[in-house]
Amino acid sequence: MEKLGLNQLRSMFQEFYKGKDHYARQSFSLVPEKDKSLLIINSGMAPLKPYFAGLETPPSKRMTTCQKCIRTGDIENVGYTARHGTFFEMLGSFSFGDYFKEESITWGWEFITQVLKMPEDRLWASVYEEDQQAYDIWKNKIGMPEERIVPLGKDDNFWEIGTGPCGPCSEIYFDRGEKYGCDNPDCKPGCDCDRYVEFWNHVFTQFNRDEAGNYTPLAHPNIDTGMGLERLACIMQDVDSIFDVDTIQYILNAIVTISGVKYERGAVKSDVSIRIITDHIRSVTFMIADGILPSNEGRGYVLRRLLRRAARHGKLLGIQGPFLADLSKKVIEVSGVAYPELEERSTYIHKILSVEEEKFSATIDQGSAIINDYIKDLNDSGNTVLSGEKVFKLYDTYGFPLELTQEILEEHGCSADVEGFNSNMLHQKEQARAARKSETDAGWSDDAALFMDQKATLFTGYDQLVDTGIVQGLFWEKQAQSSAKEGDTVILVLDKTPFYAESGGQASDIGMMTNETCTLDVLSVSKVRDVFTHKVKILSGEVKSGDSIQAMVSVSNRNQTARNHTATHILHKALKEVLGSHVEQAGSNVTADGLRFDFTHFEGISKDQLKKIEEIVNDRINHFLDVNTEIMSAEEAIKSGATALFGEKYGEKVRVVSVGEFSTELCGGTHIKNSGQIGAFKIISENGVAAGVRRIEAITGMGLYKKIEEEESLIHAVAETLKTNVLGLQNRAASVTEELKAYKKELEEFKKKSMGSGLEAMIAEAREANGVKLITKAFQDYDINDLRSLSDEIKSKYKSIIIVFATETSGKVTFMVSVSDDLLDKGYHAGNMIKTIAAAAGGGGGGKADMAQAGAKDPSKILAAFDVAASLIG
CATH class of the missing domain: 3.30.930.10 (Bira Bifunctional Protein; Domain 2)
Structure with missing residues (x-):
């Protein structure tokens, strides 16, 4: 051969x-x-x-x-x-x-x-x-x-x-x-x-x-x-x-070069490490190229587990510093032609690997020293099982995935208390098992069985918003029906329809259907295989299987949805221009009310960057660019530079949507004819939704008009409350702010005077036991820093004194314990005392020997906590 x-x-x-x-x-x-x-x-x-x-x-x-x-x-x-x-x-x-x-x-x-x-x-x-x-x-x-x-x-x-x-x-x-x-x-x-x-x-x-x-x-x-x-x-x-194998050996040889360790093709430890890195770098490179990012759950956890396992074995080979990002280039070299997404996202892959390896590198040495100490302790005690608490500490503090800790322990003849680890995980307790999730394919879905015998629906909605179709089927509670009457809500299937079915992140059309005998309200449209299923409510009359019926899409709803969908295409390209070519769509939701766009990016976006993105989108809108659609083969589309989205299935023929020469994407959604029809674009919010995934929410057209109306109404309401007009609102707000500052200053001064004037009363009311005076007092809405100052003033004048203050704010309590210096030598410790005192009110905390504070949940237990304080000196 x-x-x-x-x-x-x-x-x-x-x-x-x-x-x-x-x-x-x-x-x-x-x-x-x-x-x-x-x-x-x-x-x-x-x-x-x-x-x-x-x-x-x-x-x-x-x-x-x-x-x-x-x-x-x-x-x-x-x-x-x-x-x-x-x-x-x-x-x-x-x-x-x-x-x-x-x-x-x-x-x-x-x-x-x-x-x-x-x-x-x-x-x-x-x-x-x-x-x-x-x-x-x-x-x-x-x-x-x-x-x-x-x-x-x-x-x-x-x-x-x-x-x-x-x-x-x-x-x-x-x-x-x-x-x-x-x-x-x-x-x-x-x-x-x-x-x-x-x-x-x-x-x-x-x-x-x-x-x-x-x-x-x-x-x-x-x-x-x-x-x-x-x-x-x-x-x-x-x-x-x-x-x-040739391509895999190419990567392996690069590891040998980086590490300076010879590959013996045996079972020696160095060979094991070389093979682990070789395999894992292939996996993580392909995973990141497909939009998977390191995280503490799901497939992101699988990625992090593989990446950190490879990084650790690099350390075992003596590799100094980060190396996985550069090694990923070898994977791209041998596989990039077959998988072009590797080359297209090479910069992004390099960045993610660099960031993640740097994070792990910051703790791996310290974590390795900790686990080695744990193993020594196990050996000294004759035990072989590391407690779940310590396994969790390695995970939570040093970023060691459970499986990595287990692997290290097994190398030394020990094991991990997995059950104890899981109990420490709380809401993350299923996380470790996610990486081991059974990979056996699930059984076949029967969701399509109801519509299996239905012929494919012809969609005519790209070209027209009104069309006449024949009712092919009526369904209610997973049963086929021959007819439906006024008041019923059923699923209706037509032989052809202008209604867009929910797909690709775009909400379905809504509208009406009517003929001589009935009127239907179309609530939503879905698609099973190529069968469009319309959820309709019968407003009047009766509809029967076999009826001819006129389907009418809501024009205003369709147009506003189309505005928002085309805006996502422009936004996608603008994000790439401002943030970098690594940006990829990670999800979207387009409705008539607005758009939500999720995308891959590994850090927050500055105000200046958001402003620039918004400016680019509005500039493209104001250039009145033609929006064209073209049907071509998937191969031709990709070669032409069209952007294909993560996870989307594309057939042999695809629909390519171009906004001038600015943006070209494979897309089956509905769009306007010219970018100018979008009107205007405004970003409402930007935030992170997952590790390495950001989200922008925005509005266009009528959505922007409604937003302006809402904000104008709010501004007028605020102006009325402040008894001024809109033009004088800024000056009035500044004036009120200064007044509040003055009032607050007066209030603080009054509080300090009242605290000082009551100081002698506090001393007089102090409890005394074993030569120690205990002052306990509760305050309402006082700043804890003011109470610290008061305690310092008391300790400067009196000796052998312990002060326990509590201040209640918004239903929560903060306790403070202060001990005079002469009592410290007698064993009194504020940090230890406050744990017991705060516990009486459902709280906890700690601190130094002379001063400590703690939070608590139950203000009704303040006096009970003071009694506990008294018992500690009595």
């Missing part, structure tokens, strides 16, 4: 299936779209589940992908074995109700024997033991000797997840030779030894499994094949480890 490179193999696979009329789709994002069952995409078919389940219509009945994937279930083994990794690429070919077993197997055989030129005598196949059809294809169509066709049971060769579509599968194996085998004379696929490598699985989805365990044949069976690219490269390059 020719030793083919990994990038070459990927290209050959995709070109082969394109030659079989498959639509070659760029890899989906690692972030699952509308799939709560997955944290991160972990298989080639995972992003295609909506197509297999009938929830969406695929761009073609035949597809091929090379999907980037991440699995963390075996992370403990990464680096310690030659085959485990968190990041991998999955080659796949798929049929959605088109071809079936014979084509799948014969084309697969053609690719590996005629294109890759694998020797036929080293290839084996396994089939499900009850799948005679697949067995016959291998025997009669392919001509594989029967002794190399291995029937296996359900556990090995039948794919199913709970209920829903399922079916048998056939796996293709490569015989690595006797030297990798075992002593079993009947050694063949299915054996646990390393001789036979399974590298391509062909799944034949031909049944539907119900809750009773019955298998019903599908009317349109599907094909789902998956072949690990790295595993295929191992075979073609005749290497034993994924870390010896």
Whole structure:
């Protein structure tokens, strides 16, 4: 066999299936779209589940992908074995109700024997033991000797997840030779030894499994094949480890150069560290490119865990200073052509890695010293389990993910009290387990079943806001209905509609439907596959299935929504110009009332930057730029410079929206014809919503007009309250502010005089025990600093005195304890006393021996706290 490179193999696979009329789709994002069952995409078919389940219509009945994937279930083994990794690429070919077993197997055989030129005598196949059809294809169509066709049971060769579509599968194996085998004379696929490598699985989805365990044949069976690219490269390059594959070895060699540590290809500690860094830098580079940012939960936690694990192993190799950001460039060099998003976001990837590694670097040395002390203490005490409290401290103070602490402990024969750690996590207690979340695909959704028999709806709303359609279906409480009457709220399906369905962050249209017998209020519109479902309320009359009805979109609602949507496109480009090319859309919500735009950015935005962004958007509006839409292939669109959004699925043909030459994006939403129609743009707020994600809320057009009206009304109300007119408001406000300052100053002076005048009374009323005088007094709305000053004045005049003050403000209490210097030598300690005193009122605190303060929640317990104080000296 020719030793083919990994990038070459990927290209050959995709070109082969394109030659079989498959639509070659760029890899989906690692972030699952509308799939709560997955944290991160972990298989080639995972992003295609909506197509297999009938929830969406695929761009073609035949597809091929090379999907980037991440699995963390075996992370403990990464680096310690030659085959485990968190990041991998999955080659796949798929049929959605088109071809079936014979084509799948014969084309697969053609690719590996005629294109890759694998020797036929080293290839084996396994089939499900009850799948005679697949067995016959291998025997009669392919001509594989029967002794190399291995029937296996359900556990090995039948794919199913709970209920829903399922079916048998056939796996293709490569015989690595006797030297990798075992002593079993009947050694063949299915054996646990390393001789036979399974590298391509062909799944034949031909049944539907119900809750009773019955298998019903599908009317349109599907094909789902998956072949690990790295595993295929191992075979073609005749290497034993994924870390010896050309592209991965390129990254590994860079680590060797940076560290100055030789790679021995063995199980020595340095080899383990080199492999861990090699694998993890691939994962984190791809994750950040897809918009995932380090955080303490979800997929962000997975990223942080991998990144910090790699950084620690860099320390173990003796690498000084940050190195991961520069190392990511090696990943981009070898994978950037296949995954252009890596090159497009290289600056952003470098910045995120630099910031995160710098954060961890600030604490890792200190944290490592702490955990080493903990391990020494465990060894000295004969214990092997580190308490949950200490594990949590390492997490909370030093940024050590739980799994990193566990790994370090295990290296020294110890373990962590995970249960105790979780109890310390409080609201974050599920966080550590998120990284280990089961990566098994969830069962198939049945949400689409209600509309499965409905024909696709023709959307005419790009060109017209009024159209006539035929009622194809009526549904209420998940049941099909023949009619609906006045007062009912139902789901209605038309054969064609001008109503835009909620999609891509844009709210649906609203409006009316009417004919001779009824009037309907359209409340919202959704889309299941290509079926538009209108939620309507029957205002009058009766509507029946089969009726012809006129659908009328609310013009004002559509226009204002379109203004806001086009404004998001201009805003997106303005953000890139002001903040940097790393900015990517991370979500949006566009309605008639305003727009919300989430985007990736790793720090707060200054007022000057916000002003500049706003100026750019309004400048583009005032240039009256034409807004044009064009239909083209996804490949053409990307080549033309159009921006594609994270996580969006694009078919073979896409809609490209251009605002002059300023902005070009792939978008299926509705837009105005000219930027001038937006009117004006105003940012209402900007804030962070997640780690590395910021949010801007803004308004345009009538939204801005309404905002001005609201603020004018408020200004007039304030002016009336201050008994002036709008023009005199600023002067009047300044005058009132000065008056308040004067009154406040007088009040403070009065408080001080009253405190001073009552000083002798306080001394006279002091309790006395064991030669110590105790002053206790409660105040209302007094500043704690004033009370400190008063206590200092008392201590300057009297000895052997303890002062306990309490001040109540807005339903909360602040206690203060002050001890004269001569009592300190007798063991009195303000910090210790205040803990007990404040506890009596539901509080806590501490401080120094001579002065301490604490907060408390219950003002009604102040006198009880004073009694506790008395007991401490009595």
